[in-house]
Amino acid sequence: MPWLAELALHLSRALHLAVLAIAPTWLSPEPLPPSALALSGALSAAALAAALGLSAWFAARMDTRLARNGAALLWLAIAAALAVPLYYRGPRAPLAQGAVLVAVPLWAALATLAAAAAEQWLGSAFKHRRMGAAIVVIGLGAVQLVGAAPLLGSPERMWWAALRRDGAHLRAVDELARPLRERRKLDELDAVAARCLKMHPAAAAPAAPATCACLSLRAEARLHSRNAVAALRDAEAARERCPEQKSARAALAEALAVAGRPERARAEAQAALEDGGDPSRLRYALALALQREGRLSEARAEAEGAIEAGAGRKARLLAGALAILAGDLDGARARLAPLAEQDPSDAEALYNLALVADKRGDYNGARQGYLAALKADPRNADARYNLALLTFRAGILEESRHHVRKFIDAFPDDPRGQKLAQTTGTPLGAAGGGSAPPAPSGARRPPQEPAASSGSR
Template sequence: MPWLAELALHLYRALHLLVLTVVPTWLSPEPMPPRALALAGALSAAALASALGLSAWFAARLETRLARNGAALLWLAIATALAAALYYRGPRAPLAQGVFLVAAPLWAALATLASAAAERWLGSSFKHRRMGAAIVVIGLGAVQVFGASSLLGSRERMWWAALRRDGAHLRAVDELTRPLLDQRKQGDLDGVAARCLKMHPASAAPAAPATCACLALRAEARLHARNAGAALRDAEAARERCPEQKGARAVLAEALAVAGRTERAEAEARAALEEGGDPSRLRYALALALERAGRVAEARAEAERAIEAGAGRKAQLLAGALAILTGDLDGATARLAPLAQQDPSDAEALYNLALVADKRGDYNGARQGYLAALKADPRNADARYNLALLTFRAGIVDESRHHARKFLEAFPEDPRGSQLARTTGTPEGAARDGGSPPSRAGGRRPAQDPAGSSGPR
């Protein structure tokens, strides 16, 4: 951003913070950059200069110590707001955290100036006019600041307040969802999306950016829930409503890939990349589309590019899975081992590392890895299936049949169950009138992130 635009944004944020300090609940805790940034910056500069000039004129007019002190405190408050606006930005946002820093000099300035004005204009009949004016102003400040302390004391509540005021606040959406993704609580994404849509209903304004952000978030939540059809519907709706919103396009490209519409997913991802979209997300979606189309080598190259662009766990897991598919077991280990070290309960990474050990003929490593994956996720059908086959090949028949029975009980609709029972000599006594949906056919395929799982193969 050019320095003039940076300056305009900084002045706008400083003025926003001063207003927040007076009325903390009237404005967004973290303002979106204004569309007419140059105009907003000019108006903000004029407002701040006017406040400085009026306070200086007021002090000169009254020629009292109180007036001079009030003007000095106001200058200090504005300087504090400028510094706080510079500090509470980027990763240290939201801006409203600076209210507590600016409140002391600003409300002290207002109280002092009110005392000076009361001394000059209320007349001698008001014996405690200076103290009374100061107490009223300080009391008002205390009510405003401390009344909003529950909001200002919680970054999460501040981001929710920002999203409530502006549903297109993608930074707020990111801040509210990132902790869930970091903690791998993808199931909670749907709750965030539902709350977002409750604030900004999809039926309220067909072209509202607010609705687009909420729909894109719900599409992402449904991807993690492996509901590709519903995810695609939401992503299509978000793309149709707000074609210029690049985040929605990335979710659409990923949803198309997961739904198996690989040609359109590839086209959407490449077009969005040409238009300057987020390369980390779009290259991941492109890699996913290429993998679904059977172009594994190209998919692996795109997954690596996504990681270089800053993509996280999903891209690393995909890169590791693709390395396994191309026979590069060392490359797969290099991508997957850091994920397992970072999160020992990462079931997909643990499963893929066990698969690497299995392919290398490392019985103990494979067995321990599959067991670790099952401990992290007891619903990991592939880990249970492979464990039954691994132990059967090793001649440990009792353990093999134990895992085969567990597989049949937990996944009665999985088409691999009958063959597994015949191979291990396990009676098919498990009920087949319910249970989990079938997983991928063939247990020796690597796992991907749930959002990248396309179901049976």
């Protein structure tokens, strides 16, 4: 950003912070950049200069120590309003976190100037005119700050307040979702998206442009829950309403890939990349699309490119899965092991590491890995399936049949259950009835393909 634009943005934020110091709930805790940046910067500079000039004029006219002190405090408050936004920006936003630093000298200035005015204009009939005026002003300031304390004390509440004022506040949506992604509480993303959309019910209308970011977030949550149809519906709605919003295009590309439309996903991701979209998200979506098309070497290259561009868990998990499919078990482990170390409950990373051990013939490593994946996620059907086959191949028939029964009980609609029972010679009566299957054929089924998450990055 050119330095003049940076200066205009800074002056706009300084004035915004000065208003927040007076009334913390009047404006957004984190303002969006104004559309007319040059005009906003000029008006902000004029407003701040006018405040300085009026205070100097007032001190000169009163010609008292109290008035001069009040003017000096006001100058100090405006200096703080100019300095504090330099810190509370970028990763240290929202801006309202610095409101108290400006509010203290600002309300002190207003109280001192009010006392000076009372001394000059109320006359000697009011014995405690200076103290009374100062107390009234300080009381007003205390009411404002105490009332806003719950908001100012919580960045999360500030981001929600910013989102409430503007449903298109992309930064607010990202800040509210990012901690959930980092802690892998991806099931809670849908609740954040639902709350956002509830704040702006007009977004339910087909033509409404607001809350595209919230629709994209809900698409991400639905991808995590493997509801590809609903995810694609949300992503397409966000893309249609906000074609210029790059995050909406990335969400659509990923949803298209997961929903089984790889050619369109690839075209969307490539077009968005050419338009300067986020390469970490778009190259990941492109890798997914190429994987669905069977172009595995190209998919792996895109996944690695996404990681180099800053992509996180999803891209690393996909790169590890593609390395397994390419037979590069060392490369797969190099990508997957850090994920399991970072989060020992990452079921998909644990499953893929177990699959690496399985393909290497490491029985103990594979068994422990599959069990760890099931402990992290009891609904991991592939881990249970592979564990049954692994123990069957090792000749541990009772344990194998135990896992077969667990598989059929947990996943009664999975067609692999009947074949697994036949392969291992497991009677189905203990797993929900039915006659015993024929004797096992002794066929050795290969392990399932590696898991490539469609959850959050």
